[in-house]
Amino acid sequence: MKPHAEEQGRIPRGLRFFSENVPVTTRRRRFLFVLVWCGISAMMMWPIYPLMSGATPLVLGLPRSLAWVLVAMVLMFGSLLWLFLGDEAEAKRREARAGQGGSKTGGGDDG
Amino acid sequence: MDSGTTALVICGLYLLATFIMGILPGFRVSKSVAGYVAADRGMGFLVLYFVLGASIFSSFAFLGAPGWAYSRGASAFYIIAYGVIGMVPLYFFGPRARRLGERYGFVTQAELLTHRFENRGVSIILALLSIGAFIPYLTIQMKGAGYILSTVSGGRISEALGAAVTYGVVMVYVLFSGVLGVGWTNTFQGAFMMVVAWFLGLYLPTKLYGGVGAMFEQLAASSHAAMLEAPGLLADGSQWSWAGFSSAVLISAVGFSMWPHLFMKSYAAKSDRVLRLTVVLYPTFQIFLVPILLIGFSGVIAYPGVEPADTILPFLLTQIELSPLLIGLVCAGTLAASMSSGDSILHAAASILVRDGIDKAAPGKLAGAREQLLIRLFVVVLSLVSFYFVLVSSVSLVDLLLAAYGGVAQIFPVMLAAFYWPRATGKGAVAGLLAGLVVNVLFLRHPELKPAGFEHVHEGVFGLLANIPLLVGVSLLDRPQDADHIREFVET
Numbered sequence: 001m002k003p004h005a006e007e008q009g010r011i012p013r014g015l016r017f018f019s020e021n022v023p024v025t026t027r028r029r030r031f032l033f034v035l036v037w038c039g040i041s042a043m044m045m046w047p048i049y050p051l052m053s054g055a056t057p058l059v060l061g062l063p064r065s066l067a068w069v070l071v072a073m074v075l076m077f078g079s080l081l082w083l084f085l086g087d088e089a090e091a092k093r094r095e096a097r098a099g100q101g102g103s104k105t106g107g108g109d110d111g
Numbered sequence: 112m113d114s115g116t117t118a119l120v121i122c123g124l125y126l127l128a129t130f131i132m133g134i135l136p137g138f139r140v141s142k143s144v145a146g147y148v149a150a151d152r153g154m155g156f157l158v159l160y161f162v163l164g165a166s167i168f169s170s171f172a173f174l175g176a177p178g179w180a181y182s183r184g185a186s187a188f189y190i191i192a193y194g195v196i197g198m199v200p201l202y203f204f205g206p207r208a209r210r211l212g213e214r215y216g217f218v219t220q221a222e223l224l225t226h227r228f229e230n231r232g233v234s235i236i237l238a239l240l241s242i243g244a245f246i247p248y249l250t251i252q253m254k255g256a257g258y259i260l261s262t263v264s265g266g267r268i269s270e271a272l273g274a275a276v277t278y279g280v281v282m283v284y285v286l287f288s289g290v291l292g293v294g295w296t297n298t299f300q301g302a303f304m305m306v307v308a309w310f311l312g313l314y315l316p317t318k319l320y321g322g323v324g325a326m327f328e329q330l331a332a333s334s335h336a337a338m339l340e341a342p343g344l345l346a347d348g349s350q351w352s353w354a355g356f357s358s359a360v361l362i363s364a365v366g367f368s369m370w371p372h373l374f375m376k377s378y379a380a381k382s383d384r385v386l387r388l389t390v391v392l393y394p395t396f397q398i399f400l401v402p403i404l405l406i407g408f409s410g411v412i413a414y415p416g417v418e419p420a421d422t423i424l425p426f427l428l429t430q431i432e433l434s435p436l437l438i439g440l441v442c443a444g445t446l447a448a449s450m451s452s453g454d455s456i457l458h459a460a461a462s463i464l465v466r467d468g469i470d471k472a473a474p475g476k477l478a479g480a481r482e483q484l485l486i487r488l489f490v491v492v493l494s495l496v497s498f499y500f501v502l503v504s505s506v507s508l509v510d511l512l513l514a515a516y517g518g519v520a521q522i523f524p525v526m527l528a529a530f531y532w533p534r535a536t537g538k539g540a541v542a543g544l545l546a547g548l549v550v551n552v553l554f555l556r557h558p559e560l561k562p563a564g565f566e567h568v569h570e571g572v573f574g575l576l577a578n579i580p581l582l583v584g585v586s587l588l589d590r591p592q593d594a595d596h597i598r599e600f601v602e603t
Contacts, residue, residue, distance in 0.1 A: 011533050016532070017531055019601070037196065040195070044360055047353075049342075049356075053185070055185075055330075055331045061324025063331065065339060065341040066188055066339075066401075070398075070401070072196075073195045073397065074394075076195050076199070080202070080390065080391040081391055087387070088384070
């Protein structure tokens with residue numbers, strides 16, 4: 001339970017988003033994704049949403065205020081898909097290099 | 112057979128089908144705690160997709176959300192807005208949690224945080240928070256189920272009896288099959304309620320106005336046009352503020368992936384890929400909120416003045432000429448929404464209470480078999496406690512649930528720090544969590560204490576403003592944890 005005093009120097013003070021073996025392409029993709037995610041979040045809050053908050057004109061039969069939120073949903077889906085496919089492609093490349101994948105084994109904690 | 116009886120028979124058949132679906136997987140799963148709570152960490156994509164989706168869409172989706180659209184208009188878009196962005200953190204946290212769970216045998220959220228921070232206080236706080244959040248949540252689900260059965264039977268079945276029968280079924284399959292019972296029934300129920308929602312959401316505007324576009328055209332041209340403008344209205348009919356809307360979206364989104372019954376499904380996933388794919392495809396489930404809101408909007412011009420607004424869906428069902436068969440199916444869909452959230456909550460609450468509360472308060476006393484027995488015992492106890500609140504409850508339950516939303520959001524910074532800030536310590540986590548929860552409850556109970564100019568801001572935001580500086584400050588003042596121990600978390 002007690003922290004080791006001698007470890008103090010080894011713990012970084014700042015945030016650490018990736019372990020050392022994460023390739024630069026993955027880091028870039030994730031960083032970009034988080035930016036897009038923040039952008040989409042901002043779309044549905046003040047001060048951006050008020051620009052599109054009116055009832056009319058109707059977009060595909062829906063009020064503009066609702067259509068805007070659905071646009072955000074579609075964008076979120078698209079960017080998640082982009083992130084996922086990128087991660088998948090990279091995992092395949094890594095597997096091909098290493099010649100093995102991260103297969104799972106059954107867990108269990110009570111024997 | 113009169114129409115009420117036909118609908119009731121359909122609901123009965125539906126309950127029977129759910130019961131069978133819930134019992135079957137119990138024969139497959141191993142007898143371990145990991146089997147009962149985390150499906151032996153082998154849940155595939157389809158089941159996980161429906162478990163996450165259907166757990167979120169509770170009886171609020173079928174009763175509350177149309178009520179919001181009906182009485183508060185565009186305010187209801189907030190429910191879609193926070194869901195769009197709120198599931199994303201699970202893409203990053205989920206796989207890490209899953210891998211650590213596999214390595215250390217975690218089945219709850221608090222176990223992960225307790226291990227990371229080497230502090231039992233975190234676990235006990237989370238156990239208390241979870242139970243405080245889950246009991247009102249479960250009670251509301253039970254009331255929703257009871258309400259529907261009472262309405263469809265024309266009062267022949269009381270609300271209490273309806274809740275007892277429905278949750279009797281839920282209790283038995285949760286007891287017998289654990290999380291796989293939840294998974295299989297949610298797949299069945301999730302698919303069922305999606306079909307019902309799309310059918311009604313398109314049928315009602317077409318029947319009453321000639322189409323969805325025609326309905327909104329008439330609404331926009333009527334005296335109700337203002338309700339279609341975001342951020343919509345408050346319950347009293349006055350305009351909701353942008354500060355209120357934006358902060359509600361923010362806090363709900365932050366808390367969304369932190370709900371313990373959702374987070375702990377990360378451990379049940381078969382692989383990182385399955386978990387990530389579920390998060391990616393979640394918007395395809397979420398879009399079914401759109402027809403749900405259309406149901407509410409369809410009542411605005413055609414049937415003004417329905418009180419309380421939450422009853423708009425059952426009210427519409429009694430007004431339009433729908434065959435008893437369809438009415439029965441719609442009611443079964445509402446039962447599905449209630450049960451598919453209630454089962455997940457019940458199962459999670461009992462697991463958390465035993466694993467994070469009792470196990471941590473008296474460490475080493477419980478072996479596997481006894482632990483599982485105790486979890487099952489608490490499934491029964493929690494069902495009875497929630498049912499007691501169904502019998503005696505008042506509006507304060509909704510208050511409790513609202514407090515819980517702000518409370519659950521307070522877990523987010525601690526979870527973020529657990530994975531991404533090596534310097535965060537147990538004392539920092541406890542200080543942050545406690546401060547966030549106290550401030551959240553304080554401002555919820557005494558909104559008049561909020562700073563001038565920020566009266567409309569969600570109390571959870573103030574909680575986070577107390578939480579984050581304390582988490583950071585106390586951690587920096589505290590001695591760092593062992594570097595090798597931390598490495599496993601930040602480099603998983």
